[in-house]
Structures are given as structure tokens and as C-alpha cells.
Amino acid sequence: MAKVAIVMGSTSDWPTMQQAAKMLRSFGVEFEAKVVSAHRTPNLLVEFAEGAAEQGFSVIIAGAGGAAHLPGMIAAHTHLPVFGCPVQSKALSGLDSLLSIVQMPKGVAVGTLAIGEAGAANAGLLAAQVVALQKPQVAEAIKHFRKKQTEKVLENSKLELD
Numbered sequence: 001m002a003k004v005a006i007v008m009g010s011t012s013d014w015p016t017m018q019q020a021a022k023m024l025r026s027f028g029v030e031f032e033a034k035v036v037s038a039h040r041t042p043n044l045l046v047e048f049a050e051g052a053a054e055q056g057f058s059v060i061i062a063g064a065g066g067a068a069h070l071p072g073m074i075a076a077h078t079h080l081p082v083f084g085c086p087v088q089s090k091a092l093s094g095l096d097s098l099l100s101i102v103q104m105p106k107g108v109a110v111g112t113l114a115i116g117e118a119g120a121a122n123a124g125l126l127a128a129q130v131v132a133l134q135k136p137q138v139a140e141a142i143k144h145f146r147k148k149q150t151e152k153v154l155e156n157s158k159l160e161l162d
């Protein structure tokens with residue numbers, strides 16, 4: 001199975017994290033999204049991360065804001081690849097989230113994406129690229145997406161200046 005988990009620290013992260021869901025859906029990649037908080041539901045975090053591989057997940061996308069320990073703590077409890085999404089916080093615009101996620105100690109890896117919606121969308125893209133290693137139809141869908149994206153940029157590349 002090649003299912004992706006999207007977990008987030010709070011329902012307030014969903015407007016950001018749904019960008020990952022949209023991307024996965026567009027490539028036909030199966031996913032489940034749920035709230036798991038490192039601080040508010042620590043036992044659930046351990047249960048989820050330890051059972052994720054057995055549940056059929058092959059990649060985990062984890063988004064959180066502020067003191068964003070979720071991706072790192074999930075990575076500590078699973079061998080699956082974890083992609084961390086720094087959600088844009090109100091107080092510090094997500095710089096706190098980014099630094100909390102990116103500065104992992106050697107030996108426990110989290111692939112950290114950009115702050116906010118672009119990062120969440122790219123987490124979905126990256127997770128789909130991992131799934132595509134085993135699913136040719138997903139690889140084809142990603143190639144098609146990239147081709148269309150390039151064509152669109154080239155079509156709009158001539159700016160009308162006066």
C-alpha cells in the first residue's frame with residue numbers, strides 16, 4: 001500500500017495543510033488527514049507514529065505552528081519518511097515554526113518545507129514523488145503536472161509593457 005498521512009497540530013492548521021491534500025488528490029494518491037498534537041495529545045502522537053507503517057502509510061506529512069515539535073517527535077517514533085510543514089504563526093509569522101522543525105539533531109531526519117501554503121503544497125508534491133517510485137501512474141500524473149506548469153509559464157512569459 002502507498003498511503004500518505006497528513007497530520008497537523010490543530011484544526012487551525014487545516015487551511016494550510018489542505019494544500020498538501022489537494023496536491024495528493026490531484027495525483028490520485030490515497031491519503032488520510034487527522035489532528036495529532038505533540039503537546040495536547042502526546043500519547044496519541046506516539047500511538048499514531050509507532051503504528052503508522054503497520055496502518056499502511058508510506059510517507060507522513062506533519063504540519064504545525066509555533067513550538068512545532070510534531071514532525072520531529074513523529075520522526076522519533078517511526079522509520080517512515082517525515083516531511084515537516086511550518087505553519088505560519090500569528091506572533092512570529094512562522095519563523096518559530098520553521099526553526100522548530102528544521103533544526104533536527106543528527107540521526108533523526110525531517111525533510112523541512114517552506115513556511116505556509118507553498119510548503120504544504122510542496123509536501124504533497126514530494127510525498128507523491130515518493131509514492132511514484134512504486135506507482136507508475138502517479139509518476140505520469142506528476143510529469144503531466146510539471147509539463148502543464150512549464151507551458152503555462154512560457155505562455156505568460158511575454159509581458160505587455162507600455
Ligand code: RP5
Nearest residue numbers: 009010012013064065066087
Ligand atoms: C500548534 O499550535 C498548532 O500546530 C497550531 O499551529 C498552533 C495553534 O493551535 P491552536 O491554538 O489554533 O489550536 O500546536
